[in-house]
Amino acid sequence: MQTEKLFDRIDSIRFNNVTKKYGSRFAVQDLDLEIKGGELLILIGPSGSGKTTTLRMINRMIEQDSGNVAINDLDTKDLDPVRLRRNMGYVIQNIGLFPHMTIGDNIGLVPKLEGWDKEKIEERVRHLLDFVSLQPDMFIDRYPRQLSGGQQQRVGLARAMAMDPPLLLMDEPFGALDPILRKQLQKEFLKVKKEIGKTIVFVTHDIEEALVLGDRIAIMDQAKLVQVGTPEELIFNPVNEMVAHIVDTDRKFKHMDTLKVKDLMSAFREEYILDASMNACAAADEMTRNNIENAFVFREGELLGQLSMMDLMKCKEESRNISELAKPLKTFKPLDSVAFALSEMKQSGEHLALIMESSKPVGVLVSDEVLLKLI
Ligand SMILES: Nc1ncnc2c1ncn2[C@@H]1O[C@H](COP(=O)(O)OP(=O)(O)OP(=O)(O)O)[C@@H](O)[C@H]1O
Numbered sequence: 001m002q003t004e005k006l007f008d009r010i011d012s013i014r015f016n017n018v019t020k021k022y023g024s025r026f027a028v029q030d031l032d033l034e035i036k037g038g039e040l041l042i043l044i045g046p047s048g049s050g051k052t053t054t055l056r057m058i059n060r061m062i063e064q065d066s067g068n069v070a071i072n073d074l075d076t077k078d079l080d081p082v083r084l085r086r087n088m089g090y091v092i093q094n095i096g097l098f099p100h101m102t103i104g105d106n107i108g109l110v111p112k113l114e115g116w117d118k119e120k121i122e123e124r125v126r127h128l129l130d131f132v133s134l135q136p137d138m139f140i141d142r143y144p145r146q147l148s149g150g151q152q153q154r155v156g157l158a159r160a161m162a163m164d165p166p167l168l169l170m171d172e173p174f175g176a177l178d179p180i181l182r183k184q185l186q187k188e189f190l191k192v193k194k195e196i197g198k199t200i201v202f203v204t205h206d207i208e209e210a211l212v213l214g215d216r217i218a219i220m221d222q223a224k225l226v227q228v229g230t231p232e233e234l235i236f237n238p239v240n241e242m243v244a245h246i247v248d249t250d251r252k253f254k255h256m257d258t259l260k261v262k263d264l265m266s267a268f269r270e271e272y273i274l275d276a277s278m279n280a281c282a283a284a285d286e287m288t289r290n291n292i293e294n295a296f297v298f299r300e301g302e303l304l305g306q307l308s309m310m311d312l313m314k315c316k317e318e319s320r321n322i323s324e325l326a327k328p329l330k331t332f333k334p335l336d337s338v339a340f341a342l343s344e345m346k347q348s349g350e351h352l353a354l355i356m357e358s359s360k361p362v363g364v365l366v367s368d369e370v371l372l373k374l375i
């Protein structure tokens with residue numbers, strides 16, 4: 001039985017005034033939240049605040065009492081729940097692999113139910129094992145008990161991705177792992193996240209994990225959404241004490257006042273410089289050759305702006321001069337405070353700044369990286 005694809009990609013998931021009660025207690029109350037296509041949204045909050053309930057209302061493992069959940073403007077109530085679930089991946093803590101089935105059969109289960117032929121399933125399983133850094137030949141015929149917790153967690157992720165769903169729901173996927181392994185998997189997952197470009201809703205208890213992985217973070221407390229925003233927004237503009245306490249800005253970022261840009265910038269490389277006389281095509285070639293995503297356009301030693309590979313790829317006329325394409329960016333000095341630089345960047349919505357000393361570039365400040373280094 002082949003399940004029809006419901007969506008090739010996610011444009012949005014909307015909770016409209018959603019409430020779920022158990023008896024007289026609210027599990028989730030009046031939730032309005034929009035998850036944007038392509039983002040990794042974190043749900044975080046104290047135990048019992050409604051995170052899992054929120055997540056499970058997306059795939060209808062839990063049905064709300066009132067309000068509605070819409071994916072790409074389709075009300076999930078109008079969709080068949082099984083079909084809905086087959087169109088998204090679901091990863092939980094202690095992932096629940098079937099113990100009597102090999103790793104290969106665990107990952108290939110849904111493709112098999114979907115009627116794929118053997119070769120196609122094996123090809124897919126091998127690709128996925130490789131993707132989660134497990135050597136296919138070594139793992140495909142093993143049983144779950146022959147794998148470490150971290151390896152099993154990787155298999156859980158591979159299984160959730162078997163049908164290449166555009167949406168992944170993850171409920172404390174790394175929650176049961178020891179802290180060091182957790183850090184390692186987070187790092188790997190960050191890489192995965194960049195590569196796969198899926199929409200991901202991710203529940204965690206761990207604010208460090210949230211700050212590292214999340215594009216945006218939704219904070220829940222006592223069945224209510226308290227605040228949703230980027231890590232920077234929550235850190236710099238918490239709506240109340242509770243949010244401030246969760247992101248723990250005082251403790252974790254206390255040293256930020258004393259930190260200088262030079263402590264957290266990445267070294268500047270000569271390859272980052274592109275001459276303003278180049279055309280878009282030549283610039284793209286050069287950036288590809290140097291394996292860089294961002295560059296800075298200079299004319300006779302004067303900074304004109306920044307250029308990303310994305311901008312070049314979007315550019316229709318390849319003969320256009322890059323001096324026209326360069327976008328403005330902020331510059332700071334090595335001794336400027338990091339807090340100042342980050343808040344300036346946040347205001348203009350820029351993630352990249354150039355660090356200049358005596359009119360010469362000496363470093364690059366990347367806002368996400370700064371947060372990563374700080375926690
Ligand atoms: N099947 C159920 N029957 C009764 N109450 C429930 C049920 N499922 C959840 N609840 C209650 O609903 C509230 C929200 O639960 P939920 O599982 O969404 O919390 P959570 O934020 O995921 O917590 P945790 O961090 O502990 O996983 C809690 O008070 C919980 O006790």
Ligand SMILES: [Mg+2]
Binds near residue numbers: 053
């Ligand atoms: Mg939960």
